[in-house]
């Protein structure tokens with residue numbers, strides 16, 4: 001499958017009238033110093049990445065380490081400029097939020113739970129009472145399984161990884177983003193918490209209806225969460241394939257033991273491993 | 285637990301006092317050179333000595349704090365500026381490191397020439413030395429901070445000014461606090477030395493030296509112990525305040 005054909009599966013899903021969010025032909029290189037000669041060398045990280053993020057599909061991006069996934073998210077969020085290619089948005093003023101890989105470094109340890117979540121409202125000058133109420137009701141809506149009222153006045157460092165992750169979500173969601181980008185959000189969580197947080201995120205997505213692009217390193221997580229899995233190659237990353245996941249929603253945990261689930265997982269692994277092992281060694 | 289803690293806290297001082305008393309009682313040392321702890325503490329009971337020592341403590345404290353505050357304010361402002369604009373920092377890096385390495389007492393004579401022998405030269409030297417320490421720590425705090433929080437704030441819609449005042453300032457606080465803790469001790473050291481070298485006014489440094497010259501050793505030790513207590517108190521105070529404000533540090 002070539003790059004040009006790759007995004008069609010996702011594109012077809014975007015039947016809603018409110019337009020297409022398309023990552024179109026994004027390429028990016030970094031200049032690095034060669035470790036021996038000290039000469040600057042160009043290292044291409046992203047190569048002509050093209051795929052869609054439809055409104056009603058949970059899109060998971062799956063790719064090997066150092067393939068440029070974080071770089072791609074930064075480009076989509078507008079934090080970094082691509083060398084070529086464009087981010088095609090349905091509306092130019094779309095609100096895009098990015099939840100960084102290392103959420104511990106992105107929360108404000110001098111603010112308590114509510115203050116952290118209300119931060120975007122604080123920026124736009126919403127009164128303290130109003131923004132606290134907004135934070136409370138959002139937490140009650142999406143986070144009651146993870147954070148209780150007693151925790152609202154605690155500081156991030158007093159909370160568990162999953163709870164901190166929830167603060168990061170809620171802070172992004174309180175201003176109702178049109179697109180939420182998540183960078184391997186659950187990679188550092190233990191098995192149980194990971195399950196819990198996956199379901200919290202999916203529930204929030206189903207209720208608040210934002211576009212989502214979720215990076216994952218785990219095939220089962222990708223299949224469990226996604227409607228569409230975008231598979232990246234190793235560096236320089238391009239889109240290997242876009243796999244539709246036609247499992248029904250709401251999904252139950254049992255789906256992981258189903259034949260369909262198993263087959264999807266195998267399909268992704270097959271594409272992925274033939275890419276990794278088919279062209280020489282894994283580590284280049 | 286409280287009893288154990290109390291014991292731990294008073295054990296060291298008590299041991300020193302007992303050894304001190306024993307050394308004096310052994311008769312090995314001329315009591316004029318080393319008075320007993322009891323004679324030293326008796327100084328505090330004398331109303332005239334006590335009043336004069338209290339004035340010394342106050343004077344030293346005010347000088348040190350005035351210099352410290354000048355140094356802290358200018359140091360934080362310049363530190364943020366230099367931390368932010370790396371190119372400016374590089375222009376001044378050598379000068380800052382040079383003056384920070386220069387023992388501050390060596391600068392007292394030129395400061396006296398420039399600002400006279402009154403309080404001005406003492407306070408300004410303290411301020412100068414503290415500012416250098418605070419600049420270095422603050423600038424390092426600005427430069428080495430993790431960029432993720434500022435980026436997060438940017439994504440969440442913060443203006444540049446909001447990023448600065450709602451994210452970067454609180455992020456730099458721990459580094460500033462470290463600079464301030466070091467500075468406050470430095471401020472006392474320089475003040476006491478300056479008081480000894482500039483023979484105008486009173487103050488703990490002045491009194492310690494005068495009492496030694498007059499062989500009033502009990503008064504001398506009484507003043508030294510107060511200087512220690514003053515240093516301990518300001519250090520403790522600044523630690524407590526910064527731990528309260530910067531509750532997240534190290535967590």
Ligand SMILES: Nc1ncnc2c1ncn2[C@@H]1O[C@H](COP(=O)(O)OP(=O)(O)OP(=O)(O)O)[C@@H](O)[C@H]1O
Pocket residue numbers: 030031032045064065066067068069070071072101
């Ligand atoms: N600002 C930069 N300057 C130079 N090189 C960079 C920069 N940012 C990223 N890189 C390089 O680009 C490559 C891809 O980095 P990126 O963080 O996007 O990968 P990733 O897929 O997110 O990796 P991981 O799975 O480890 O999170 C890496 O080799 C990295 O060293």
Ligand SMILES: [Mg+2]
Pocket residue numbers: 069070071101183
């Ligand atoms: Mg990454």
